[in-house]
Amino acid sequence: MTGRTHDLAAFTALSFVVATQPIPPDLTIPTVVVALSANFVGGLAPDIDQSTAELWGRIRGGSIWGKLFAPLFGGHRFISHSILGIFIFGYAVKFFLGAISSILIVNMDVVWWAFMIGFVAHLVMDTFTRDGVPWLFPIPIKFGIPPFRALRIKTGGLFEKSIIFPGLIAANIWIYYHYNAKFLDILKHYIN
Numbered sequence: 001m002t003g004r005t006h007d008l009a010a011f012t013a014l015s016f017v018v019a020t021q022p023i024p025p026d027l028t029i030p031t032v033v034v035a036l037s038a039n040f041v042g043g044l045a046p047d048i049d050q051s052t053a054e055l056w057g058r059i060r061g062g063s064i065w066g067k068l069f070a071p072l073f074g075g076h077r078f079i080s081h082s083i084l085g086i087f088i089f090g091y092a093v094k095f096f097l098g099a100i101s102s103i104l105i106v107n108m109d110v111v112w113w114a115f116m117i118g119f120v121a122h123l124v125m126d127t128f129t130r131d132g133v134p135w136l137f138p139i140p141i142k143f144g145i146p147p148f149r150a151l152r153i154k155t156g157g158l159f160e161k162s163i164i165f166p167g168l169i170a171a172n173i174w175i176y177y178h179y180n181a182k183f184l185d186i187l188k189h190y191i192n
């Protein structure tokens with residue numbers, strides 16, 4: 001999947017969770033802004049193991065950092081694309097957010113969840129691609145849907161561009177239409 005598809009998938013997953021789960025009463029605008037950024041970073045974070053990943057391209061000097069750090073993750077689609085990786089990144093991000101919570105006053109639980117939703121959405125999307133995902137790393141089996149590699153999606157291919165990406169846009173339209181009362185409630189909360 002391309003970075004653009006991952007961004008949209010992360011946002012779609014977050015929208016669905018916001019639509020269907022109770023919203024904490026102390027949800028401030030800064031929390032919303034930081035959570036959206038965290039969701040975006042989470043949606044690209046698993047590809048930190050790829051020196052050419054979009055995440056590296058979006059930070060200053062990223063191509064150098066990418067070349068230095070990517071090999072530490074064992075190559076593309078290894079530990080950061082697994083259940084073990086979800087736990088490791090989950091703990092690391094929790095620790096990091098805890099460390100900056102004295103200078104950044106937002107609801108860090110919401111920010112953490114937004115990051116993790118993006119992260120898991122990335123792995124789910126990658127599962128539909130040819131390469132598959134080593135969910136049970138270090139067990140060296142890559143899982144994919146459908147199980148036959150030839151039937152799966154090629155990254156950046158026509159299917160991703162013409163079916164998956166527009167499909168995610170349609171999913172967002174459906175979520176915001178179907179749960180519009182919930183989103184209006186959240187908006188009213190700030191207008192009053």
Ligand SMILES: [Zn+2]
Pocket residue numbers: 046047081122126
């Ligand atoms: Zn990936």
